[in-house]
Amino acid sequence: MGFKGLDGVHVTRKVIWTVLKYFVLCLGAFASLLPLYSCVVTAFKTPDEYRNTNVMTLPSSWFNFDNFKKAWQQASMGKAFLNSLMILVVVLIGSILFSSMLAYVLNRFKFRGNSFIRNLFLVSSLIPGVAMQVTVYQIMYTLHLINSLPGYMILMMGTDVISIYIFLQFFDNLPVSLDESAILDGCTYFGVYFKILLPLLKPAVVTCMILKGVATYNEYYMASLYLQDKNNLGVVSTALLIFTGPIGSQYNYICAGVVITMIPALIIFIFFQKQIYSGLTSGSVKG
Amino acid sequence: MKKANRTDGRQNALPFWQWARGLRGQQMLVTITFLLVPLLLFFIFTCLPFLKMVQFSFFDMRYIGSRTFVGLDNYKSVFTRSDILSSLKLALYYLGASVIQLGLALLFASVLSFKTRLGSFFKGTLFFPYLVCGIAMGFIFKFFFTHGFVLDTVLTAIGVPHGILPMWLLNTNINNFSLAGSSIWRYTGQNMVLFIGAIMSVDPNLYEAAEIDGANGVNKFFHVILPSIKTIVVLNIILSVSGSISAFEPPYVITGGSFGTATYFVLMDQIAHLDQKVGLASAMAIVLLGIIIVVTVIQRLVFRLFLDEDEKGMTFRERRRSTRRIAVTASSKGGK
Structure with missing residues (x-):
């Protein structure tokens, strides 16, 4: 100036x-x-x-709203939203609990294999998901988990490296003296995690919930592989696939379907922009 | 509960309770219980599939039924089958697209990192495509590219004669450009957000100083912004190599890989789940993994070189942490 x-x-x-x-x-x-x-x-x-x-x-x-009504019925969106909601609730609770527990142990305790586990997760994140599904499919088949909602939930709950790293970073910034004073007051290590640290993790939990939530809601490849029973196990991300069939070029219905699936993502985005951005960047702070 | 245990322990003085109440014992118990489920899931859905992938790549097999050991035949096919080789060539389209995408992301990031009217609107608008569900994106672009529809309407409006408009998704000379373009649409915003994060973490005094010295936008970009975030830019450029070979979503959801648009992964998906040539698909996955590892190693080496130049002040711990962070971001993108 x-x-x-x-x-x-x-x-x-x-x-x-x-x-x-x-x-x-x-x-x-x-x-x-x-x-x-x-x-x-x-x-x-x-x-x-x-x-x-x-x-x-x-x-x-x-x-x-005629197109929306028709798209909603034809793609059985009601069922799809219900299934997606159930998947979201279970997967989010599970994956956040598991990855924060993992991060707690990796961050707070020294034990043999600590850095081995860290590196294992890091290396595993290099394998693209699509490539993995070639053999994950065989394992899901052997375990009879194809066309099973719980099976899909367990698969999606499996380790999510991004959340683990967000939690690890967050634990880095929570002073160890917090744990120590709680221990002196007679708290157990379980108590430290559940009563002291978990409530403090809230911002990280929100970030992970949103990132994992959007990823789970949008996941279409695994959903189409493992939830093939479209009538009962359809989810929002794959519901639109019904339009690839005979009514292929009726775009006024298809677009209505597309808009319906986008609305939840848009609402989440409008309310949680900051968390989404910071969650994405938290992996790459130093330039 | 806790209290009861403690009195129990005191009365019976069982060695186990004493141990479990002690700090070491507690740590051990917590470690085991907290790691059990996550590591079990990790083993079943990540380690085991990987090991099976290596094993399957030496067999001629379907998901169900008998297997025959074929040695390295699957790997030979990966490097000789013409459809696989030509799918690798498609990576060039996506590589070009990622260069454009990174350039655009850098441009928007360096504009939006500073005070801008409606800044968060622009940021949100550019980013939102990243949150659209893949299948929905497929329909959006089928509609967008259909002859006489969205893109053609816009082009006609700005004066392009209707006669020369091609079939964007059917013409084999053009359709890969169309798909690569939609990949730019989807991922530019995400890159931009990463770059904004990097630009924001630079000392703001630097920008102020540049402004006082009378630097204009271009000066500021080349002399302040770019040097301070060059590491993350270079990393992203290297990363786009493996990213473009593993390009999957645009062809999978828009054309389904038909009309010569099947990238390596789309082809692998078809070979695995339609043709059920699980061995060959596994070999393809292993080969791609090899490529990704090579790229990652190069990326690490470059990162170390850059670090030695710029960030001598960082402690070892900080340095290791930031390497990890970047690797994680990198991999989170590579998967798509």
Whole structure:
């Protein structure tokens, strides 16, 4: 700011930069929203409108929910949402409990194999999930866990390296003196974890819940492999696959279905933006 | 409960209770109970599949039925089957896309890290595609690229003659560009958020000082922002090599791998779950894992070089921690 602010050349330059900056941002936002926008407007169009109007024009009425009703029924979304909800609740509780317990032990206790376990998790995270499913499928088959909701939940609960690292970092910042004074007061190590540390972990728990929650809600590959019984075990992420069939090109229904599946993610995003961003970045603090 | 145990212990003075009440004993018990379930799950769903993958790669087998040992035949097929080799070539499209994606992410990150009107709106808009469910994204882009629909409408509106518009998903000269483009749409925002995190963690005095010295946007970018976050940028560039070979989602959800768009992983999925050639698919997975490990080692080496240059002040512990963090972020992205 300061002295140069009054200089005419400087001011024009600043204006040009600002214009350029917002132009670039608007272009980015346009590219990002265009595919979503066209989907939303199409979801509100009647079949007639869909056939006769341009895909970019606004619908004649924003209160035409027929497509949504039809998509909801055809993709049995009610059932899908119920299944997804059950999966989310169980998987989130399980995976957060397990990864925070693991992080507690790895962070607080010195024992043989501590760094071995850490490295094992790190290396395992290098294996892409899709590649793993080649043989995980065989194991799930042997254990009779295909087409079983509990089986899918157990699989999804399995170690989540990102949560473990978020918790490890968080424990790093909780002073050990906290544990020690509780121990002196007669608390056990179990008590330290459940009564002292777990309540303090809240911010990390929220971050992990959101990251893992979004990942679980959106998981479609494993869901389509292990929950093949579409009538009873459909989940939101795979519910739309029903539209790949004979009604393939009725995009006004399909777009309505797409919008329905996006709404929960959008709500979570609007309310928990900060946690989502910080959760993603917490893996890469130092530049 | 706890109290009862203690009185019990005092009365009977059993060695086990004494041990379990002591700090060492407690630590041991907590360690065992807390590690039991997570490690069991880890063993069943990560270690065991990996070992089986190595084993299966030497067999000609389906998921059910008999197996024949075929030695290295599966590996030979990976390097000779024409469909697998041509799927590897597709990685180049995605590599190009990740370069563009990283550039865009860097651009948006360096703009949005500083005070901007509607900054969080722009940030959110650019990021949201990352949260859209994969299958939904598939339909969105099938719709987007359909002849005469969204993309064509926009292009016609800005004056491109309708006659020269190609079939974006069917024309084999173009469809991989379309898919790579949708990958940019999906992941740019996520990269941007990572970069913003890195830019924010740089000492803000540096930016202020640059501003007082009269640096403009470009100066600030090349002399302040880029040098201070170059490590994470370089890491992401290296990472995009293995990321682009393992590109999966766009072709899987949009075209299903038809019309010459099957990337390595899409092909592997088909070979495993449709053709049920589990041995060959395992060999493909192992080969890709080898590539990923090589890339990761290179990444570590580069990171160490950069560290020696820039961050001599960091303690060893800090350094190790940050290496880990970056590796974790890296892998979290590599999987997609």
